[in-house]
Every structure is written in C-alpha cells, then in structure tokens.
Amino acid sequence: NAGVTQTPKFQVLKTGQSMTLQCAQDMNHEYMSWYRQDPGMGLRLIHYSVGAGITDQGEVPNGYNVSRSTTEDFPLRLLSAAPSQTSVYFCASSRAYLQGSSYGYTFGSGTRLTVV
Amino acid sequence: EDQVTQSPEALRLQEGESSSLNCSYTVSGLRGLFWYRQDPGKGPEFLFTLYSAGEEKEKERLKATLTKKESFLHITAPKPEDSATYLCAVQASGSARQLTFGSGTQLTVLP
Numbered sequence: 001n002a003g004v005t006q007t008p009k010f011q012v013l014k015t016g017q018s019m020t021l022q023c024a025q026d027m028n029h030e031y032m033s034w035y036r037q038d039p040g041m042g043l044r045l046i047h048y049s050v051g052a053g054i055t056d057q058g059e060v061p062n063g064y065n066v067s068r069s070t071t072e073d074f075p076l077r078l079l080s081a082a083p084s085q086t087s088v089y090f091c092a093s094s095r096a097y098l099q100g101s102s103y104g105y106t107f108g109s110g111t112r113l114t115v116v
Numbered sequence: 117e118d119q120v121t122q123s124p125e126a127l128r129l130q131e132g133e134s135s136s137l138n139c140s141y142t143v144s145g146l147r148g149l150f151w152y153r154q155d156p157g158k159g160p161e162f163l164f165t166l167y168s169a170g171e172e173k174e175k176e177r178l179k180a181t182l183t184k185k186e187s188f189l190h191i192t193a194p195k196p197e198d199s200a201t202y203l204c205a206v207q208a209s210g211s212a213r214q215l216t217f218g219s220g221t222q223l224t225v226l227p
Contacts, residue, residue, distance in 0.1 A: 004159075033214050042120075043160070043203070043217040058214065090159050092215075104150050105215060107159035 002026050006091050006108035013081040013115045021076040021111050023091030029106070030096035032074040036060065036087040037110075043090065049074055050096065081115045088112050118143045118208050122218035129194055129225050137189040137221045139204030149187050150215065151180050152203040160203055163189075194225045 007022045025032065033048035045058030049068040063085060065077040074093075078085060094105040119142045129135055141149065148167050152160035164173045166182040173180050177198065179190045189202055201222045205215040 031214075035217075040219060042219040043205075043215075045214050045216075048214045104152075104162035104165050106162065107152075109159045110157075 004091055004093055004106050004108035006089075006111050008111060009109070011111060011113050013078070013113065015081060015083060015115060017081050019078050019081065021078075021089055021091075021113075023074045023076065023108060024072050025074075025091075025093040025106070026072065027093060027106065028071060029093035030071070031094040031105075032068065033058070033092050033105075034064070034066065034074070034076045035090045035092065037090060038087050046076065046089075078113075083115045086113060086115045118206060118216040120204055120206055120216055120218035122202075122204050122221050124221060125219070126222045127224070129191075129223070131195055131225055131227050132193045134190070134192045134194070136191070137202055137223070139187040139189070139218055140185060141187070141204075141206045143206045143208045143216070145209035147207045147209040149182055150205045150207070151187070151189055152205065154201045154203055154220070163202075191223070194223075196225045196227050199223055199225045 004025045030051050034046040035043040037043050044060050046060055046064050047066040049055045052068050052071050055066050068074050089111045091108045092105040121140045123138045148165050150165050151163040154160045164180040169184045171182050177192050181188045201220045203220045205217040207215055
C-alpha cells in the first residue's frame with residue numbers, strides 16, 4: 001500500500017515551458033486535490049476532484065489545469081510556467097465521507113518546482 | 117470565507133516543557149478540524165480529526181481539543197523528535213468542501 005505517490009520530486013523549468021505533475025493513489029479514495037505551499041502562506045488549494053470525470057477550482061487555479069479520468073490518477077498541468085509558480089506542490093486524497101472517523105486526508109511527499 | 121489562524125508562528129521549548137499550540141478558525145459550518153505534522157522536505161502527516169465542540173483526541177504526548185471557535189494542540193513533556201511544523205486545517209460543511217489551512221506553528225524542542 002503506497003498511499004499517495006507524486007512524481008517528479010524535483011523539477012526546474014524555464015519560463016514558458018509546460019509540464020505535468022503526476023499524482024496517483026492506491027487507496028480507492030474518491031476525493032483528490034492539489035495544494036501549493038509557499039513560505040508564510042500555508043497550503044493553498046489549486047484544484048480538486050470528487051470523483052472520476054469531476055473537477056473544480058480551488059483558491060489559486062490560474063495557470064493550472066487538471067483532469068481525472070480514473071479514480072487513481074489526478075495529474076496537474078502547468079500550461080506556461082511562470083516564476084510565480086515556484087513552489088512546493090502537494091497532492092492529497094481522502095474518502096468522500098469522514099464524519100466520525102479517525103481518518104484524514106493523505107498527502108504525498110511533494111514536488112519541489114523552480115521556474116527560472 | 118473560511119479562515120484559519122495559528123499561533124504562535126514559532127515556539128521553542130526545552131525537553132519536558134509542556135505547552136499548547138492554538139488554532140482559531142472561522143468557517144461556515146464546521147465539518148471537521150484536522151491537525152497535521154510536517155517535517156522539513158516532507159508532506160503533511162495526519163494526526164487528528166475533531167468533529168464537534170468538546171471533543172478530545174490523544175496520541176502519545178499530543179492531545180487535541182476543540183471548541184466552537186478554536187482548537188488547541190497540547191504537547192506534554194515534549195521530546196526533540198516532536199520538533200516539526202504543526203498545521204491546522206478546517207473542512208466546511210457543504211458538498212465536496214476541501215481543506216483550508218493555517219500557516220502552521222514551527223515547534224523546536226531543545227534537548
């Protein structure tokens with residue numbers, strides 16, 4: 001049981017390049033989401049999905065696209081990288097219904113992205 | 117708009133010196149409040165979920181409590197290995213609401 005797997009762990013891009021950050025989970029979780037973490041600003045939600053074929057925007061969606069063709073995978077695409085997208089990106093997954101449970105969202109180990 | 121404020125931003129304790137971290141929140145109906153631990157260079161690690169005021173949960177030296185406006189993470193007799201950033205997040209009620217995080221408290225426990 002690997003949990004949430006993110007690739008790559010590190011990436012350097014030039015301004016204007018595009019790339020896809022991969023995220024896969026093997027826990028059959030319905031919910032998946034992408035966050036970015038910047039110093040002093042905490043984790044901010046980029047996009048999320050409540051199931052295959054369903055996605056929605058979070059707090060900071062501009063410059064990013066997502067799709068969810070399977071339950072397991074939720075890739076994040078940077079369309080045209082900008083220095084402001086330099087950050088650490090985390091993918092998370094969760095069961096749809098947590099009320100009363102002892103479970104929470106499970107996070108991946110992150111992708112550290114630098115845009116030069 | 118959901119808001120989460122954590123204090124202090126940083127806390128240095130001597131080994132064995134108990135203390136508390138605070139998480140104040142404003143949310144349009146609370147579905148759950150989450151505490152995470154994050155070590156440098158790693159993803160957040162789940163600690164607790166609290167669902168209603170008055171609820172408490174414990175794990176080793178940590179105890180989380182919840183009121184209608186805030187949550188506390190109490191650390192009893194901490195050890196150096198408890199050093200980490202502790203994150204608080206809320207999930208609002210309503211369909212498919214995701215987590216809103218605070219900025220975290222960076223805890224350092226000195227031997």
